[in-house]
Amino acid sequence: MEWLSSPETWIALLTLTALEIVxxxxxxIFISIIAGKLPANQQNRGRQVGLMMAMITRILLLFSLAWLARLTAPLFTVFxxxxxxxxxxxxxxxxFLLGKSTFEIHERLEGEEGHASQKVAASFSGVIIQIMxxxxxxxxxSVITAIGMVNEIAIMVAxxxxxxxxxxxxxxxxxxxxNDRPTLKILALSFLLLIGFSLVAD
Known part of the structure; x- marks a missing residue:
């Protein structure tokens, strides 16, 4: 437990925390838009459950170091x-992000949001699964980066x-x-569209 008294430990914790937040x-943004399709009385719960499940997912990934290491190994070659x-x-x-963002933008531009919201609102679990x-x-x-920055799993989990x-x-x-600003929501979806494109291109 000597690492707890090390300044490097706390610097690493602050750095990783900032990285996770950024x-x-x-x-x-994605959770806000997806949870926004739930009934008003379920939206806050949807965001909270989604983020909690996200935390569990990240912690499980952190404990799967061997699996993550294998993920970076080449499987095959294309061009x-x-x-x-x-x-x-x-x-x-x-x-998935490209498709989802495109669909959401199309809904808002075509003015069919109400119909689609009713369809999605019937499935709270569907929203949570999408978030996860x-x-x-x-x-x-971010998990792979964290593993490369810190050796102590406890710091990563914290x-x-x-x-x-x-x-x-x-x-x-x-x-x-x-959600209260339709124009901003379109910009947010465009941002997610860009992220989806960068994930595929990367």
């Missing part, structure tokens, strides 16, 4: 470009828990801010 901004398990996950996530799947994609790189705690506090105001 990389989690797009996650909060002289090595493709790893990580690449496949990011491509799949990017395609995308969080795996969003958190994969950073994730602190970051999610802050995001839980901030998700409500951010969600209200985004």
């Amino acid at each position: 990389l989690g901004i797009d996650n909060i 002289s470009h090595e493709i790893s398990g990580r690449d496949l996950i990011l491509i799949a996530g990017g395609l 799947l995308l969080d795996i994609v969003f958190s994969l790189d 950073a994730v828990m602190i970051a999610v705690g802050i995001m839980l506090f901030a998700s409500g105001p951010i969600s209200s801010f985004v």
Whole structure:
């Protein structure tokens, strides 16, 4: 437990926490938009459950060090470009994000949001599953980065828990801010569209 008294430990904790928060901004935006399709009385719960499940997912990824290490190993080559398990996950996530963002933008531009919202609102679990799947994609790189920065798993877990705690506090105001401004919501969806494209292109 000597590492607890080391200044480097606390610097690493602060750095990782900041990294998790910065990389989690797009996650909060996505959660806000998806949870916004739930009935008003379920939206806050949807955001909270989504973020808590996201935290559990990230912690499980942290404890899967051997699996994560294998993810970066090349599986096959396409046009002289090595493709790893990580690449496949990011491509799949990017395609999903591209499709989802395009669909959401289309709904808002075509004025069919009300009809679609009723359809999605019937499935609270569907919203949570979408949040969890995308969080795996969003958190994969940050988890791999964390593993490269710190040796102590406890520091990584603590950073994730602190970051999610802050995001839980901030998700409500951010969600209200985004959902109350249609133009900003379109910009947020365009941002997610760009992220999806970058995930596929990367």
